[in-house]
Amino acid sequence: MEWNARPRSVTPGRQRWDVKPVLGRPRTAEVLAAALRRIPGITDAQANPVTGGVLVRHEARVHAADVGRIVRRAVTLIAGDPTGTGGRPTPARPAAAPAPRADRGLVVRPVLAVGGGVAAGIALVKGSARSRQLVALGAVTAATATVLRKAWDRTTDASRNAARPGDERHPLLEIVGPHRRRLSRAAALSIACQVSEIALGTFLGWTGLVLIKGEAAPLARLGLTTASAQLLGLAGLVAAACAAVAGLSYASNLQWRRLGQDIEHDWRSRTYRHVQHLELGQLEGERTTRVAGALTDDVGQLGAFFAGPANEVLQLGTSLALLVPAFLLLAPQIAWIAFLPIPVVAWLSLRHQDKAAADYAVTGERRARLGSQVINSLEAGATVKSFCTEDHEAERIDELSEAAQESGRRTDRSTIRHAETVRACTTASMAGTLLIGGRSVLNGTLRFEVFSPLIGLPQMLLMRMSRLGGIVDQYQRTLASHDRVQRLRALPVEADGTGGTVDVGKVRGEIALDHVSFAYPGRTPALENLSMTIPAGQVTALVGATGSGKTTIARLLMRFQDADSGSVLLDGRDVRELPRHHLRHAVGFVAQDPFLFDGTIADNIRYGSFDASDEAVVEAAMRAEAHPFVAALPDGYETLIGERGAALSGGQRQRIALARAILKDAPVVILDEATSAVDNETEAAIQRTLRVFAADRTMLIIAHRLSTVRHADRIYVMDQGGVVAEQGTHDELLAQHGLYASLWQLQAGEPAA
Numbered sequence: 036m037e038w039n040a041r042p043r044s045v046t047p048g049r050q051r052w053d054v055k056p057v058l059g060r061p062r063t064a065e066v067l068a069a070a071l072r073r074i075p076g077i078t079d080a081q082a083n084p085v086t087g088g089v090l091v092r093h094e095a096r097v098h099a100a101d102v103g104r105i106v107r108r109a110v111t112l113i114a115g116d117p118t119g120t121g122g123r124p125t126p127a128r129p130a131a132a133p134a135p136r137a138d139r140g141l142v143v144r145p146v147l148a149v150g151g152g153v154a155a156g157i158a159l160v161k162g163s164a165r166s167r168q169l170v171a172l173g174a175v176t177a178a179t180a181t182v183l184r185k186a187w188d189r190t191t192d193a194s195r196n197a198a199r200p201g202d203e204r205h206p207l208l209e210i211v212g213p214h215r216r217r218l219s220r221a222a223a224l225s226i227a228c229q230v231s232e233i234a235l236g237t238f239l240g241w242t243g244l245v246l247i248k249g250e251a252a253p254l255a256r257l258g259l260t261t262a263s264a265q266l267l268g269l270a271g272l273v274a275a276a277c278a279a280v281a282g283l284s285y286a287s288n289l290q291w292r293r294l295g296q297d298i299e300h301d302w303r304s305r306t307y308r309h310v311q312h313l314e315l316g317q318l319e320g321e322r323t324t325r326v327a328g329a330l331t332d333d334v335g336q337l338g339a340f341f342a343g344p345a346n347e348v349l350q351l352g353t354s355l356a357l358l359v360p361a362f363l364l365l366a367p368q369i370a371w372i373a374f375l376p377i378p379v380v381a382w383l384s385l386r387h388q389d390k391a392a393a394d395y396a397v398t399g400e401r402r403a404r405l406g407s408q409v410i411n412s413l414e415a416g417a418t419v420k421s422f423c424t425e426d427h428e429a430e431r432i433d434e435l436s437e438a439a440q441e442s443g444r445r446t447d448r449s450t451i452r453h454a455e456t457v458r459a460c461t462t463a464s465m466a467g468t469l470l471i472g473g474r475s476v477l478n479g480t481l482r483f484e485v486f487s488p489l490i491g492l493p494q495m496l497l498m499r500m501s502r503l504g505g506i507v508d509q510y511q512r513t514l515a516s517h518d519r520v521q522r523l524r525a526l527p528v529e530a531d532g533t534g535g536t537v538d539v540g541k542v543r544g545e546i547a548l549d550h551v552s553f554a555y556p557g558r559t560p561a562l563e564n565l566s567m568t569i570p571a572g573q574v575t576a577l578v579g580a581t582g583s584g585k586t587t588i589a590r591l592l593m594r595f596q597d598a599d600s601g602s603v604l605l606d607g608r609d610v611r612e613l614p615r616h617h618l619r620h621a622v623g624f625v626a627q628d629p630f631l632f633d634g635t636i637a638d639n640i641r642y643g644s645f646d647a648s649d650e651a652v653v654e655a656a657m658r659a660e661a662h663p664f665v666a667a668l669p670d671g672y673e674t675l676i677g678e679r680g681a682a683l684s685g686g687q688r689q690r691i692a693l694a695r696a697i698l699k700d701a702p703v704v705i706l707d708e709a710t711s712a713v714d715n716e717t718e719a720a721i722q723r724t725l726r727v728f729a730a731d732r733t734m735l736i737i738a739h740r741l742s743t744v745r746h747a748d749r750i751y752v753m754d755q756g757g758v759v760a761e762q763g764t765h766d767e768l769l770a771q772h773g774l775y776a777s778l779w780q781l782q783a784g785e786p787a788a
């Protein structure tokens with residue numbers, strides 16, 4: 036039989052698999068790896084479409100066999116293999132799986148189990164009816180304890196994600212964070228509400244008793260001797276219990292919802308703050324939609340769990356805490372059947388949880404891809420139309436949407452199947468309680484007065500139990516969301532220099548690169564052993580081949596990236612030692628593709644210099660040659676420019692960005708192709724004003740158009756691999772008859788002198 040996934044090696048915390056469906060399919064490999072990485076407890080996953088190998092790293096406490104099941108399940112979902120075994124007999128545990136945690140329990144538990152089994156056997160064969168019932172109850176309790184213990188172990192293991200090593204708190208406690216007081220308030224109200232509900236159920240049971248038997252003994256003991264007095268008393272009690280249930284339910288629901296909102300707001304603000312301080316390289320390495328998803332859907336899920344399912348869990352717990360002792364005290368002979376569904380349902384939920392982990396991860400990954408593609412296609416509107424590829428884009432979305440729909444359908448199927456199985460179990464148990472309890476009443480071993488009020492109570496509990504599947508479902512989603520948010524929060528923030536402060540007013544602006552080498556991850560070096568000086572108070576230009584590392588130099592100076600070796604110095608101090616904010620306050624930077632925010636022109640010019648006066652804004656715009664076109668707009672500086680400045684031309688956008696940098700008034704200014712989109716005449720005007728602006732500051736101009744830099748004090752001509760091919764003034768470079776001279780000849784159409 037053909038196989039889809041089989042383990043190649045299994046060592047503690049690490050498994051290698053051969054996975055056929057990823058062979059020669061980079062996209063499938065990517066989706067599988069990303070889906071596996073989403074699963075709580077799996078710290079890393081790589082899939083190689085060339086070799087078909089999948090490497091999974093996981094936390095030490097997650098069992099190797101569980102990881103094996105998850106990998107198979109995810110492969111099955113992605114490959115569409117309905118058997119769920121990868122087409123190959125599934126070994127109970129991958130070949131070299133590590134032994135389960137060695138503890139004394141390995142010896143003690145079997146001994147206890149064998150001893151308990153023998154004792155139970157004797158009681159069943161030789162004991163009385165009562166002892167048989169007690170054995171049944173003991174078995175139910177032991178099964179419940181075992182399954183719940185396993186569930187708890189798993190959830191705590193799953194919570195220890197790689198992002199927070201050493202943090203032993205349960206993820207739910209971590210999610211609640213500082214809102215424990217509200218949680219306690221909400222929990223207290225829920226418990227009170229639950230007690231009222233059980234009281235209401237008991238009163239209704241007593242009402243039945245009065246109607247059938249003519250009296251309810253507990254009420255007679257309260258002095259209500261006649262049936263009509265008891266009914267009247269019960270009416271009052273029922274009304275009071277109803278009012279209490281309604282009031283407490285309202286108050287507790289309000290508290291839970293507020294708790295959910297507080298948690299959501301708190302996590303969103305803290306996570307967004309963290310994201311803002313991430314290293315730029317890290318942020319650029321993450322898909323925007325993925326980050327946005329974590330900040331919206333995932334933090335929403337954290338709050339939603341507390342707004343709903345957490346309350347249900349507590350209500351279920353309270354019902355159990357009240358009903359189990361009540362049954363044990365009053366009707367131990369039917370307690371075992373009333374509570375039999377608990378271990379069964381808990382076990383089913385656990386099994387479902389195993390499957391759901393992989394299902395949700397694959398579904399989530401496919402949805403993320405769909406969302407990302409939708410945004411990409413919408414943003415590329417003009418490109419799509421110009422290439423007439425509307426249908427192609429629609430097909431791409433169709434394909435991704437179908438994939439998401441397919442895995443969503445599978446997830447829904449297994450979730451609904453689980454919920455219905457749980458319902459069947461609880462209903463069967465309800466019927467069993469009625470039959471066995473009824474038989475006990477008939478044969479006189481259970482008094483009707485005791486049985487009557489108890490009949491309705493487990494029903495309430497079991498109805499809640501039937502929602503356990505949904506709660507586990509939500510819990511699973513919450514853990515996965517928590518894990519994704521934590522992974523985002525585990526990305527490193529920018530480290531700050533410790534070499535003292537920088538007084539921006541005193542920065543001279545001398546920049547030096549000293550034997551700098553730098554390569555972007557996985558790429559050949561962008562700069563190799565580069566040394567150059569950018570003197571203070573002068574205009575220096577970088578020109579040369581595309582991809583020769585000009586922008587990279589600016590990024591190293593801004594500390595968007597750090598050099599792999601060598602150093603970048605500002606006024607003789609290594610930029611890595613300076614506080615990033617001080618350094619960036621000292622440098623004005625206009626990027627190749629400047630970003631304009633959705634807002635007015637004035638807001639955009641003022642961005643970062645929020646206290647600047649209107650006059651200062653207009654003056655900066657004049658220096659950037661932006662004023663004439665802004666003044667001609669009907670709303671002038673108050674004109675709204677749309678997302679990314681969509682309502683402006685490329686050249687207009689550049690001038691707004693230039694005005695923003697001018698307003699910043701920094702001692703060092705870097706212009707990276709800052710005027711590449713403006714016409715020659717406007718650029719000449721900008722250069723004239725910039726010459727005045729540059730008089731007392733250091734200016735680094737990166738440009739392809741040589742007319743932009745011909746007046747620079749020094750020009751560096753860069754060549755591939757980040758090396759300086761030539762340097763000098765415009766005239767000196769022309770006289771060299773080298774690379775610069777030929778570029779000039781090409782652009783200006785005039786030969787070098």
Ligand SMILES: Nc1ncnc2c1ncn2[C@@H]1O[C@H](COP(=O)(O)OP(=O)(O)OP(=O)(O)O)[C@@H](O)[C@H]1O
Pocket residue numbers: 319555556558561580581582583584585586587588627
């Ligand atoms: N974020 C990035 N990740 C990986 N590689 C990058 C990244 N940015 C730039 N590179 C690579 O580094 C090299 C230098 O790029 P850089 O942008 O510094 O060149 P440039 O001289 O400014 O080019 P251009 O004149 O076209 O703007 C190029 O090979 C480029 O592909």
